[in-house]
Amino acid sequence: MKALKVERLKINYKTLEEFQQFHEVGLPELSMLEDLKMNMVENDSHSPFYGIYQDGQLAARISLYRVDAKYDRYFLPPQDYYEIWKLEVLEPFRHQGMGTALVSYAKSLGLPVKTNARHRSDPFWEKMGFVPVQYNPERDRGESPYVWLPKGVSLQE
Amino acid sequence: MKALKVERLKINYKTLEEFQQFHEVGLPELSMLEDLKMNMVENDSHSPFYGIYQDGQLAARISLYRVDAKYDRYFLPPQDYYEIWKLEVLEPFRHQGMGTALVSYAKSLGLPVKTNARHRSDPFWEKMGFVPVQYNPERDRGESPYVWLPKGVSLQE
Numbered sequence: 001m002k003a004l005k006v007e008r009l010k011i012n013y014k015t016l017e018e019f020q021q022f023h024e025v026g027l028p029e030l031s032m033l034e035d036l037k038m039n040m041v042e043n044d045s046h047s048p049f050y051g052i053y054q055d056g057q058l059a060a061r062i063s064l065y066r067v068d069a070k071y072d073r074y075f076l077p078p079q080d081y082y083e084i085w086k087l088e089v090l091e092p093f094r095h096q097g098m099g100t101a102l103v104s105y106a107k108s109l110g111l112p113v114k115t116n117a118r119h120r121s122d123p124f125w126e127k128m129g130f131v132p133v134q135y136n137p138e139r140d141r142g143e144s145p146y147v148w149l150p151k152g153v154s155l156q157e
Numbered sequence: 158m159k160a161l162k163v164e165r166l167k168i169n170y171k172t173l174e175e176f177q178q179f180h181e182v183g184l185p186e187l188s189m190l191e192d193l194k195m196n197m198v199e200n201d202s203h204s205p206f207y208g209i210y211q212d213g214q215l216a217a218r219i220s221l222y223r224v225d226a227k228y229d230r231y232f233l234p235p236q237d238y239y240e241i242w243k244l245e246v247l248e249p250f251r252h253q254g255m256g257t258a259l260v261s262y263a264k265s266l267g268l269p270v271k272t273n274a275r276h277r278s279d280p281f282w283e284k285m286g287f288v289p290v291q292y293n294p295e296r297d298r299g300e301s302p303y304v305w306l307p308k309g310v311s312l313q314e
Binding site: 023024025026027028030031048063065067083085086117118119120122132133134135137140141142143144145 | 224
């Protein structure tokens with residue numbers, strides 16, 4: 001398996017065009033497009049997305065939002081953490097370790113990571129060292145949160 | 158098209174067994190199963206799920222969480238609202254109006270409704286009278302929120 005390079009994606013028309021190939025496209029991407037058109041962000045400014053290119057084509061992506069410690073309802077001590085959204089590998093590029101590479105990148109940033117394990121993806125998250133939390137309906141409202149804990153970090157409650 | 162009856166689902170082993178047919182199954186359902194096994198909830202207690210049965214079989218479901226006004230970052234004036242999760246119609250029952258019936262039920266409860274429009278489902282939500290919000294990365298973190306506003310309710314900001 002060749003080494004997979006994870007890159008921070010830049011907001012430009014090419015990136016937003018490539019995003020259209022992904023299943024999970026919605027307001028965040030539309031909002032970036034509008035910001036670009038209205039000159040509210042510069043071309044090539046940083047996005048919350050990271051991705052892997054193959055032959056110049058975006059093959060996989062992940063969005064990583066840094067959540068402020070004051071909103072932390074998961075970790076002890078409460079701290080900034082990353083929330084993973086929109087992890088997706090395009091069909092022709094699956095089963096080549098791209099999902100693993102993107103999640104490993106998130107874990108390498110030194111903060112706890114939270115995600116919502118959807119579509120029965122629990123085995124993948126467990127393989128990546130994530131653990132399910134004790135489900136709290138008020139906090140988790142229908143999500144299936146899985147978290148990755150760096151050394152010295154534990155769960156609230 | 159025959160009338161579709163929306164029922165509040167009861168937490169029991171039959172319901173949780175039927176949930177296994179749905180794509181979006183995770184911690185919330187597992188948590189209900191554990192609560193039932195540990196006698197932490199009574200058999201047939203109410204769940205946040207509503208569904209439609211066909212010939213005694215669960216054909217479609219929706220979860221409706223009532224979010225407390227103190228967490229409301231969407232509506233003006235701030236108020237309790239319903240958040241829709243896990244709207245899903247099983248494959249053999251699609252295109253019979255079940256999604257519409259479930260969402261209409263949510264709207265009939267008299268509070269604003271919020272959902273996350275996933276899988277390019279925007280046209281469905283727009284048909285149901287929902288509107289996209291102005292995307293706010295801090296608040297919406299990668300979601301594509303669509304909301305339905307009852308009379309006299311507007312959006313924050």
